[in-house]
Amino acid sequence: MAKKDNQMKQLKNREEIPFLLNELNLTGEGVEVGVGGGTYSYELLKNSNLKRLYSVDVWSGEEGCLTYSTMKDYAVTVKRLWDYRERSTILVLDSLTACDLFEDGSLDFVYIDAMHGYDYVIKDILSWYPKIKKGGVIAGHDYFDYHSGVVKAVDEIFEEAFEEWLNSEN
Numbered sequence: 672m673a674k675k676d677n678q679m680k681q682l683k684n685r686e687e688i689p690f691l692l693n694e695l696n697l698t699g700e701g702v703e704v705g706v707g708g709g710t711y712s713y714e715l716l717k718n719s720n721l722k723r724l725y726s727v728d729v730w731s732g733e734e735g736c737l738t739y740s741t742m743k744d745y746a747v748t749v750k751r752l753w754d755y756r757e758r759s760t761i762l763v764l765d766s767l768t769a770c771d772l773f774e775d776g777s778l779d780f781v782y783i784d785a786m787h788g789y790d791y792v793i794k795d796i797l798s799w800y801p802k803i804k805k806g807g808v809i810a811g812h813d814y815f816d817y818h819s820g821v822v823k824a825v826d827e828i829f830e831e832a833f834e835e836w837l838n839s840e841n
């Protein structure tokens with residue numbers, strides 16, 4: 672959701688996010704944390720005016736953990752994002768290591784979709800949030816019951832701020 676002219680704007684799906692960034696004139700740098708095969712990085716590069724998107728993933732392919740993509744997915748990502756290579760940087764790094772590369776208040780957009788367990792999501796949000804500049808957007812994937820850790824972490828961090836924002840004048 673985004674508030675514009677004191678109104679709420681509800682997005683139907685994540686495909687609308689790049690267009691929202693354009694509407695909000697967010698044309699600086701963005702990050703996708705957890706990239707897999709790069710399909711969403713592709714959408715972001717294709718449909719937003721971000722001058723650079725950093726696509727961050729470990730691609731470690733750890734056995735027994737379905738959440739980790741492999742180096743094959745990395746290769747697929749490189750190929751998929753090739754047409755946008757002038758605006759695309761792929762970082763084979765852990766979320767929190769990559770996060771340290773960015774200055775506080777420097778990013779227009781962060782999209783979090785890495786590990787979905789509660790502790791990981793809390794750490795990702797609290798680490799990446801300060802990197803976003805005022806007026807920027809933080810978003811993420813899989814806020815639904817099946818991923819209860821995502822829901823709990825997001826609610827805990829944002830519920831109060833969201834209420835305040837809803838009741839504010841601007």
Ligand SMILES: C[S@@+](CC[C@H](N)C(=O)[O-])C[C@H]1O[C@@H](n2cnc3c(N)ncnc32)[C@H](O)[C@@H]1O
Binds near residue numbers: 705708739765767
């Ligand atoms: C659900 S997939 C991402 C899907 C992608 N965002 C999309 O929409 O197509 C989760 C990804 O997070 C990556 N991942 C898991 N732990 C990570 C970490 N600590 N740092 C960075 N990436 C991580 C996995 O390798 C996997 O590719």
